[in-house]
Amino acid sequence: MMNVNEPERDTAGRYTGNAFLLAQIGAHAAAGFASRIAGLDLTPAQAGLLRLVAWQPGQSQQVLARQIRTPPSRLVLLVDHLEERGLIERRRNPDDRRHHALYLTAAGGQFLKSRLGPIGAAHEDDICAALTPAEREQLRGLLSRIAAQQGLIPGVHPGYQQLKAP
Amino acid sequence: MMNVNEPERDTAGRYTGNAFLLAQIGAHAAAGFASRIAGLDLTPAQAGLLRLVAWQPGQSQQVLARQIRTPPSRLVLLVDHLEERGLIERRRNPDDRRHHALYLTAAGGQFLKSRLGPIGAAHEDDICAALTPAEREQLRGLLSRIAAQQGLIPGVHPGYQQLKAP
DNA sequence: TATTGTTATACTCTATAACTATA
DNA sequence: TATAGTTATAGAGTATAACAATA
Numbered sequence: 001m002m003n004v005n006e007p008e009r010d011t012a013g014r015y016t017g018n019a020f021l022l023a024q025i026g027a028h029a030a031a032g033f034a035s036r037i038a039g040l041d042l043t044p045a046q047a048g049l050l051r052l053v054a055w056q057p058g059q060s061q062q063v064l065a066r067q068i069r070t071p072p073s074r075l076v077l078l079v080d081h082l083e084e085r086g087l088i089e090r091r092r093n094p095d096d097r098r099h100h101a102l103y104l105t106a107a108g109g110q111f112l113k114s115r116l117g118p119i120g121a122a123h124e125d126d127i128c129a130a131l132t133p134a135e136r137e138q139l140r141g142l143l144s145r146i147a148a149q150q151g152l153i154p155g156v157h158p159g160y161q162q163l164k165a166p
Numbered sequence: 167m168m169n170v171n172e173p174e175r176d177t178a179g180r181y182t183g184n185a186f187l188l189a190q191i192g193a194h195a196a197a198g199f200a201s202r203i204a205g206l207d208l209t210p211a212q213a214g215l216l217r218l219v220a221w222q223p224g225q226s227q228q229v230l231a232r233q234i235r236t237p238p239s240r241l242v243l244l245v246d247h248l249e250e251r252g253l254i255e256r257r258r259n260p261d262d263r264r265h266h267a268l269y270l271t272a273a274g275g276q277f278l279k280s281r282l283g284p285i286g287a288a289h290e291d292d293i294c295a296a297l298t299p300a301e302r303e304q305l306r307g308l309l310s311r312i313a314a315q316q317g318l319i320p321g322v323h324p325g326y327q328q329l330k331a332p
Numbered sequence: 333t334a335t336t337g338t339t340a341t342a343c344t345c346t347a348t349a350a351c352t353a354t355a
Numbered sequence: 356t357a358t359a360g361t362t363a364t365a366g367a368g369t370a371t372a373a374c375a376a377t378a
Binding site for chain 2 (some may be wrong): 008010012015016017018019020021022023024025026027028030031033051060120123124126127128129130131133136138139140142143144145146147148149150152154155156157158
């Protein structure tokens, strides 16, 4: 068995451990997705927020900002863009008028279903082109367990915020 | 079987396809690695370049810049930092004095082996904590095939450059 | 004139901090 | 006084373009 103190390397000495492959393929997948949705005038962060609002309608901006680990000031700009396009809307909470609850509009729901959905499916199919359906399921199982063990929130992609060294 | 035109979602409607999981876990792994090597005063890009020079000694900056898809002007700063620390060195090519060939120094080789290596191994072990040794091998097989099919260069992590829409 | 490496400039993105309004 | 959201400012990081040396 391989020495656990040495990272895996191929015959040319290049590092090919799972962590490296995940980072490499993950960046590739993220870049590919960004490229696909650029035609929709959306950044990955905006698309992620749109999905988040769809899953959790009525949340305040503060709550959402904490979930994706981004400063509230950045969230404002993301929300601005989506609201200007009519995909989501801010509604003032009558009980506490400081809060802006976010909701998906009808157009936003339609956009999510007819535009973003197919793009996500095509992207998924492209990334997994090398694998059989059974292998894709197998991969999902392994990745899901890693994500759960690492404490990642399902469906929530934190913007690449830099982590302070402890 | 699942409709291939619909992305995979969990019971709460959250997107959990392989492409999303790869991007999510990949960003998490990259951030974790960045955090680990921050104590060594290295960025991921600098660490990647250091490894690249170790694998391919004597290459010109132009060639290396093309490989990691970064502008030559950015490479200059990365090389500057590594050279100031004595980990790599520029040598003028006597045949064509325009070229600066890059080589690992003895200190650089030592650093790679005794500092970066153990950190990479510990990181690998952390990311794969949820999996058995057999499952880690299984994952490596699946990921390697995806990387090959997607045309990713083994061991080369392109800095997160933005891809222009086609 | 073309190419390598470098430097200079400008731009984008993000975070920090000040500000307004509500409570 | 404290909190939600917003706006303003500043900083880091990166790319584009100008530049100097060499061919």
